[in-house]
Amino acid sequence: MSDNGVSWPKCKLKNILGEPLVNGRSVPTRDDGFPVLRLTSIKSRLIDLSECKGGDWTESQAKPFLVREGDFLISRGNGSADLVARGAVVPKVDADVAFPDTMIRIRVDADIVLTQYLALVWESPEVRDQIKKAARTTSGIYKVNQKSIGEIEIPVPPLEEQRRIAHVLGRSETLRVKRREAIALLDHLAQSVFLEMFGDPVSNQKAWTQQRLCDLGTVVTGNTPPRAQAENYGDVIEWIKSDNISHGEAFLTEASERLSLEGVSKARLAKPGSLLVTCIAGSPSSIGNVAITDREVAFNQQINSFSPSDGNSLFYYFLLRLAKPLILEKSTGGMTGLVSKSRFGSVSLIDPPLALKERFSRGAESIVAMRNAQRAHLAELDRLFASVQHRALRGELWADTSAPE
Known part of the structure; x- marks a missing residue:
């Protein structure tokens, strides 16, 4: 202090x-x-x-x-x-x-x-x-x-100080709320475009041809390099866990743990453009959460990766996100959640013409780019809020006793 x-x-x-x-x-x-x-x-x-x-x-x-x-x-x-x-x-x-x-x-x-x-x-x-x-x-x-x-x-602190802190932090929080609302609107826009073009993928109301997920690309289950061998862990490549896959977030968050070169040689890797899907979780609500990899990563056994043969990652991201109930139907984990690789690969999904997939992906790319810009602005606001919050709660925000304007 x-x-x-x-x-x-x-x-x-x-x-x-x-x-x-x-x-x-x-x-x-x-x-x-x-x-x-x-x-x-x-x-x-x-x-x-x-x-x-x-x-x-x-x-x-x-x-x-x-x-x-x-x-x-x-x-x-x-x-x-x-x-x-x-x-x-x-x-x-x-x-x-x-x-x-x-x-x-x-x-x-x-x-x-x-x-x-x-x-x-x-x-x-x-x-x-x-x-x-x-x-x-x-x-x-x-x-x-x-x-x-x-x-x-x-x-x-004294009540008057509480009022001052609430006033300043409240204004900062209002800016963060508005940024989150903008992000939510962009999410809704992309999802609405998907539903307009392809309909609900669960009910397949537009009667598209359907294919098993494993016939639309490659499915791989992650793994854990032996923990007993400390040399498997280091700082070479991120090792993704299910908490790096957040519902509604198009891309992975940064992993807290990384593998060494030795660990990479024993790991399962996902290339950029792959989709990582949570298939084992303590809570069924996390099953089916999906995110796109925008860099090469390793991932653990709670996750299955899907690499679409036609490369339309954004189409499949929104498809899997909206088809989450179909993935949940494959769960055999009772109160927890477990979807095996074979059951995940057997999920039946709509398969519209390639030209339509590509058209959607082009439009979604622009929306996601705007969303990412908003996310970057929100991250900056979060850092500012955390700094002001820290100083306010330590009594360091004002040098005098005059109320903020």
């Missing part, structure tokens, strides 16, 4: 609550039932109140679980440690809605902590690290509970 920094006191969440932590309630779905939020309502900074369903319960049964403006809702579980306990603030509520058993409701003491400040500090590396350490895995799902969440420590 710099000489000008301030060390804010830290408090456990359980000691700054206005009301006890509360888990939601699990209720069956009923179309005309009392509304209950879906887990997907946790978006960015604010809860999306339109993301709800009808629950099979009465208004009186739902009453203890109604949300109100300023509540902070977090997820109780997720297949990714990076996403467990992510949260959002409830905005103004115009119609009663309850929260489900997949969430924990946090109501802080407004005389100690502002909810908007809590939401921003909750995403700081300091707090996220505590959450990851507190999370426990069950069948591949990371989970938190009231006790573990109550022990999370956060810096608690």
Whole structure:
């Protein structure tokens, strides 16, 4: 910390609550039932109140679980440690809605902590690290509970300082949200073009000829060079795992682990333009996630690669992304997920004329290029936000006590 920094006191969440932590309630779905939020309502900074369903319960049964403006809702579980306990603030509520058993409701003491400040500090590396350490895995799902969440420590500056921090970080977050929205619109555009040209690949509503995936290209299962031989690991080539394949992201993220030349000689490699598909995962929802390789990589046994014979990687990326239910049908892993190489290769996919595939790929290439530019801008905003967040929470953001303009 710099000489000008301030060390804010830290408090456990359980000691700054206005009301006890509360888990939601699990209720069956009923179309005309009392509304209950879906887990997907946790978006960015604010809860999306339109993301709800009808629950099979009465208004009186739902009453203890109604949300109100300023509540902070977090997820109780997720297949990714990076996403467990992510949260959002409830905005103004115009119609009663309850929260489900997949969430924990946090109501802080407004005389100690502002909810908007809590939401921003909750995403700081300091707090996220505590959450990851507190999370426990069950069948591949990371989970938190009231006790573990109550022990999370956060810096608690004076309320006026919290307002200033929330003001500055809130403006930065608004820019990030707008960039994410632009990326989502480009994603939707590319997918809409695909559906317009080829229809839904699951139902094959345009009655295209169909072929097995293994007849449309080459399928290879990855592997793991022996861990006992340390010389297999180094810094020569990325070794991709399933967490480098994110749903909705066209290209692989950077691997945290690399192989040596010795390891490369024992590994399975994917050339640029191949598609890597998650076929073994702790959670079935991750099965079928797909990404394009834009560089040569090695990959592990949880992943199958597909190299299309005609080279139309972007066409097959969107095809496999939309045909994910067909891949899930091949899973034999029960509560987890497992699609063998042979079952993956047997997935029946639409096979429209080559000219149409190429036409789509040309258009999609432009959209993906724009999307990548937006992603680069977002990454820069993320770095700026992290820097401002770090300085603000250490009391280093302002040299004087005047409020920011």
